[in-house]
Amino acid sequence: MLTLDDVTLVRGDFRLRASLDLPPGLTAVIGPSGGGKSTLLSAIAGFEEPVKGRILWDGRDLRGLVPGDRPVTMLFQDHNLFPHLTVAQNVGLALAPRLRLTVRQQAVVEDVLTSVGLEGLGDRKPAALSGGQVGRAALARTLLADRPVVLLDEAFAALGPALRHEMLGLVRDRLASQGRTVVVVTHDPQDARTFADGIVFVDDGVAHPTQATDIFFATPSQAARAYLG
Structure with missing residues (x-):
């Protein structure tokens, strides 16, 4: 289990708070632009350190571990191929x-x-x-x-819908379904609805606790309704 325990992240004038668990399976991180989605993934990967709180993997505090020493691999939009x-x-x-x-x-x-x-x-x-x-x-x-934790920061955003769905299907089948903790930032709520087991909604500097996908879309909060339209 990946846990963010009362975490506060600061990037310039921006602050993000997060207290949540990310279980095995595919969790989609969604919300308005600038809300802190990429900041959340950067902290899990070790590119940013919380000013408060802890990021835990199976109870182990990851503070001080550089990205290469964490149980995490991260895919960016450019895929990091040489x-x-x-x-x-x-x-x-x-x-x-x-x-x-x-x-x-x-x-x-x-x-x-x-x-x-x-x-x-x-x-x-x-x-x-x-x-x-x-x-x-x-x-x-x-x-x-x-690595047991896989982070995708809009890794397939540049692809058309058909290819993006194909890639997300592979991620679900080859990673999430095999017991890894997969966290995907996406700007497409339909991708989240189709592929994710859970949803983390990030808005106005708060990463809200993970909800099951069907519950999130069936009973969205007021802020989520405003985002979803």
């Missing part, structure tokens, strides 16, 4: 940061590429892929990173 490396090399970084992969590790990379629909494309550079294929490559690296 343009000078091949798809297989980008994915292989999850296993060997210096890319000195053993024969067995190379086979593992090929297997995961096949599992996300990129069979035979490992030798291509990211620029030679479609948007959906780039997203699949980033997902393949995340699968091999084997």
Whole structure:
């Protein structure tokens, strides 16, 4: 269980408060622009430290741990692929940061590429892929990173609805359904309604406690109704 225990985050003049639990499964973080959604994910990943409160993973306080030492992997909108490396090399970084992969590790990379629909494309550079294929490559690296917490900060926002839904389906099936804690920032409430097990609504500097998706949409708060329209 990922827990934000009475957390306060400060970024310039902006303050975000959060007291909530994020269980295994897919949780969507939604709310108006500028409300603090990305700030929330940055703090979980370790790019920002709370000025108050604790971020806990299975009861362990993550304070002071740099991003690489946390049980967290994060996908951004640009997917963090290195343009000078091949798809297989980008994915292989999850296993060997210096890319000195053993024969067995190379086979593992090929297997995961096949599992996300990129069979035979490992030798291509990211620029030679479609948007959906780039997203699949980033997902393949995340699968091999084997971190229990996965954060997606609008990772598929640049894709059209069909490709975005395809990628979110893969995230749900390959990560959330396998017991990982997946937290997705999205500006599309319909994506949240379709794919998420729970909703965190962020508005006016407050990340509200997680609600089951059906309950959130059936009985939205006044602020949520204003956002949803």
